[in-house]
Amino acid sequence: MFRRVAVRLLSHLRPFSSSEVPTEPVADDLFMAAWRRIVPNLDPPRTPLAFMRPRPSTASAASTPSKLTINLVSHYSSALSNKQVDMVIVPATTGQMGILPGHVASISELKAGLLSIHEGDEVTKYFISSGFVFVHSNSVTDIIAIEAVPIEQVDPDSVQKYFKEFTQKLSAASTDLEKAEAQIGLDVLSTLHSSLSG
Amino acid sequence: MASNAAVPFWRAAGMTYITYTNLCANLVRQCLKEPYKSEALNREKVHYSVSRWVDGKPEKQTLRSDIPE
Numbered sequence: 001m002f003r004r005v006a007v008r009l010l011s012h013l014r015p016f017s018s019s020e021v022p023t024e025p026v027a028d029d030l031f032m033a034a035w036r037r038i039v040p041n042l043d044p045p046r047t048p049l050a051f052m053r054p055r056p057s058t059a060s061a062a063s064t065p066s067k068l069t070i071n072l073v074s075h076y077s078s079a080l081s082n083k084q085v086d087m088v089i090v091p092a093t094t095g096q097m098g099i100l101p102g103h104v105a106s107i108s109e110l111k112a113g114l115l116s117i118h119e120g121d122e123v124t125k126y127f128i129s130s131g132f133v134f135v136h137s138n139s140v141t142d143i144i145a146i147e148a149v150p151i152e153q154v155d156p157d158s159v160q161k162y163f164k165e166f167t168q169k170l171s172a173a174s175t176d177l178e179k180a181e182a183q184i185g186l187d188v189l190s191t192l193h194s195s196l197s198g
Numbered sequence: 199m200a201s202n203a204a205v206p207f208w209r210a211a212g213m214t215y216i217t218y219t220n221l222c223a224n225l226v227r228q229c230l231k232e233p234y235k236s237e238a239l240n241r242e243k244v245h246y247s248v249s250r251w252v253d254g255k256p257e258k259q260t261l262r263s264d265i266p267e
């Protein structure tokens with residue numbers, strides 16, 4: 001009797017079924033084998049692995065994919081997800097870095113700057129406040145930004161206003177910390193300004 | 199031994215990476231056009247209370263909130 005209750009309970013646990021997810025989780029063989037051995041009468045529960053879409057495999061050195069797959073994420077949104085593009089230019093701390101398919105795997109820290117995504121003839125630009133970029137060996141590029149805003153959403157007047165404010169702050173700064181803050185402000189704002197015009 | 203490789207100027211001034219990154223992000227949010235700016239600033243509002251525990255007993259709570267009462 002309790003077994004039937006348990007089965008009915010389990011069958012209620014399907015709220016997140018989506019057609020794309022395989023009904024038989026691919027990578028959870030050990031768990032499935034153990035479950036079937038111990039509790040052969042119940043359907044095995046779905047584990048988190050079943051809900052995760054597998055990442056493209058880190059290919060061997062054999063083939064260079066023709067397109068770059070990019071993911072642009074921030075802590076509140078996933079702006080771009082698995083988008084196929086030709087090239088991205090990211091504002092790394094060491095300068096503007098261009099990433100093409102077949103780029104060597106690398107991790108870079110980003111500074112405030114313009115991210116441009118080149119797909120065919122179109123270029124989409126986002127302003128990134130700071131973050132990191134991970135290039136994997138299968139040409140999947142993850143760009144993690146704290147703030148990533150399309151450049152059209154930036155207001156040039158505010159940029160000018162805050163630039164003046166921070167220049168004043170820099171001259172009025174006494175402690176190292178205040179100077180650093182003002183300097184950071186000026187760096188970000190001047191990059192914003194040049195991104196708007198350039 | 200000798201100091202580590204060149205540290206960024208903000209770390210030399212005593213700022214942590216999180217403080218630096220939040221500063222940059224806040225600046226960018228302040229420079230947005232109107233509907234986006236209020237959305238961004240609203241998104242980042244926090245409301246929490248902190249209390250320190252001493253000898254197994256909580257001391258007075260401090261409530262930190264961006265939401266007007």
